[in-house]
Amino acid sequence: GDSVTQMxxxxxxxxxxxxxxxCTYTATGYPSLFWYVQYPGEGLQLLLKATKADDKxxxxxxxATYRKETTSFHLEKGSVQVSDSAVYFCALxxxxxxxxxxxxxxxxxxxx
Amino acid sequence: xxxxxxxxxxxxxxxxxxVKIECRSLDFQATTMFWYRQFPKQSLMLMATSNEGxxxxxxxxxxxxxxxxxxxxxxxxxxxxxxAHPEDSxxxxxxxxxxxxxxxxxxxxxxxxxxxx
Numbered sequence: 001g002d003s004v005t006q007m008x009x010x011x012x013x014x015x016x017x018x019x020x021x022x023c024t025y026t027a028t029g030y031p032s033l034f035w036y037v038q039y040p041g042e043g044l045q046l047l048l049k050a051t052k053a054d055d056k057x058x059x060x061x062x063x064a065t066y067r068k069e070t071t072s073f074h075l076e077k078g079s080v081q082v083s084d085s086a087v088y089f090c091a092l093x094x095x096x097x098x099x100x101x102x103x104x105x106x107x108x109x110x111x112x
Numbered sequence: 113x114x115x116x117x118x119x120x121x122x123x124x125x126x127x128x129x130x131v132k133i134e135c136r137s138l139d140f141q142a143t144t145m146f147w148y149r150q151f152p153k154q155s156l157m158l159m160a161t162s163n164e165g166x167x168x169x170x171x172x173x174x175x176x177x178x179x180x181x182x183x184x185x186x187x188x189x190x191x192x193x194x195x196a197h198p199e200d201s202x203x204x205x206x207x208x209x210x211x212x213x214x215x216x217x218x219x220x221x222x223x224x225x226x227x228x229x
Contacts (some may be wrong), residue, residue, distance in 0.1 A: 043220035099161065102155040
């Protein structure tokens with residue numbers, strides 16, 4: 001079945017550091033890929049998405065590129081801020097399905 | 113934007129009792145809502161897909177008699193954990209998508225932490 005694997009956390013960075021959170025997937029069809037973010041005490045929010053190979057999703061300085069050849073969708077940000085501290089979830093939605101399949105989530109802690 | 117309200121945000125109950133969790137779409141109608149369960153340090157696992165006016169579709173391994181889902185209106189779905197036991201303690205999250213929405217219009221509630229003692 002479909003699955004998403006993302007790096008374990010927590011990831012601890014200093015402010016303005018470069019961020020990479022790895023995400024790889026397995027799917028039978030041609031999935032859409034997502035990154036969701038969960039701030040403390042809040043629900044999941046869509047951060048960015050990509051619907052086909054080589055698409056790049058971007059939002060709030062975060063980027064991720066849909067790499068079909070490596071089945072990856074790594075999340076990157078050039079300069080993190082304290083306010084980026086949250087849990088980040090990689091997810092996919094396979095062709096013809098409504099449901100999302102999530103990775104385990106990666107907690108990011110950014111210190112001043 | 114679309115808002116999903118989930119209530120309660122946390123609940124503690126005694127073993128053997130039942131607990132109801134509500135998921136409301138506040139500013140849109142949702143034909144379909146989803147219920148997830150999250151264990152510590154694990155991903156969100158889809159439990160069931162709730163469809164307004166019809167029976168929910170449960171994922172493999174989820175006990176439908178244990179986790180009762182009712183989606184009686186276009187803005188409300190409820191999850192009832194019946195005869196709860198400590199192993200049911202978990203974080204439950206709902207999401208909803210506007211009726212007729214294409215693509216990725218999923219809005220999530222803030223979750224309910226259930227502790228069964």
